Amino acid sequence: MFRNFVAILLEPLSYILFSIALLLRTTIEKRAKVKVLFIYYLIAAVSFSYAGWLVFKNQNNNWIYNLLYLPAVVAICYYFHETLYSRRNKTIVKFFIALNVIYFVVRIMLFGKLVVIDSIAYSLLSISVSFLSFVYFYQLLRNVNEYKVWANFDFWLISAYLLYFLGSFFIFLLYSNLTYNILATYTLEQRILLSVLWGVHNVLLFLSSVITLVSSLWITYRNR
């Protein structure tokens, strides 16, 4: 029961928490970057809830992950583009967007629809977001102002992204390989092991969503 909760339900719950955090944020910050991210997380919450339901029905849900890869890239990278200041930093963001989009297009043309989760895509997304997080921290340290960093929602969101994407990097990188390795036998024990691994990923995602929601609540009510 607990394993099912962690492996299946924790993921859509995390995206719901992200959506709530960003909805709260849109009440204060009217900028497009927050709205775009909110829309992505809302769609992701609905999609991954459906993905969880497909698991209960013993159906393949990997196509949802592969489908949501590109919107994730666009929404998150757009947020970074609007958060980073200098032209050089914005160019770095555009480079990562281009890299991910090119990979996505090439993958569709060469391999078509995948039956397993696209590990390379999500690993690429992890590297992109982790790198952009470091670029943001560097910008933060170069531009000291009178505002405290813990009162800055961008700091908390990007910290949450770093925890999730860096922590999940190896899981993304090796998940499809592990899945391919067990396809021949696909025993219950093997599926349980893989679900434990995916459960670790979900815990990291949940942790980052909680950080985002708590910071959003705290900053919103502190300002009031």
Added chain:
Amino acid sequence: MDNLSQQVVVIIISSVFLLVVAIGIILLVFIYQKKQHLYVREKEQLKVDFEKQILESKLEIQEQTFRYISQEIHDNIGQALSLAKLTINTMTANDPQKLNEKIDSSKKLVGKAIEDLRNLSRNLNTDYITDLGLSISIENEIKILRNASQYEIEVVTEGDAYRLQHQQELIIFRIFQEALQNIIKHSRATCIAIRFCYNPGWFILEISDNGVGFDVSILNESKSRGGIGVLNMRHRANLISADITIESNPENGTVVKIKLPVNLT
């Protein structure tokens, strides 16, 4: 199966490791940014304190200038004119010889008052000082002193002379005047030596005398007249970030040295 479970364990350990690394990086950023923030605030506070000190110094100097004007008018100009009025009041037509003497005396007194007023005006006129430059203004002061008194005054210039900024020259000139006043009033000196040192990195003006000297420790008592005069010299020096040192020993004379860093580029 064992192979798979081993792989899963390794992946989980690696993920935990990367998670710890990420937490460490975030904490480092948080702590470093907090330190930077504190540093910026301290710097701002120092700047505010310094500006307040500068303002206080400027007000103090302004007060001193008003006192100087008041003293000059009362001691010299006022006295001369009062004496002239007294002389005119005692004039009678009965004694023509005495009348002529009193007219001459009154003319001299009024002339002295006019001369004192001119000197006062010239001293207060900052354009006069900045137009001539520091070294020429000081040399003019020395000429007046040589004509009016019996001091033996030596002027030495080291290095190629250059102009300082207007405010710097004005403030150094005022400090020089203060130092000269102290020599005239207190030192009982017979010789005064003035040294200009023009160096690419700094400018030095040194005023020394062979007078009675004094105990430098009394300058720390801000309530003493000497203390107030030197305090004003220090305030003026602070305004232009110059360093002022006073060395003196009883019976060994006094040396006042003003050192100003300069940037000639």
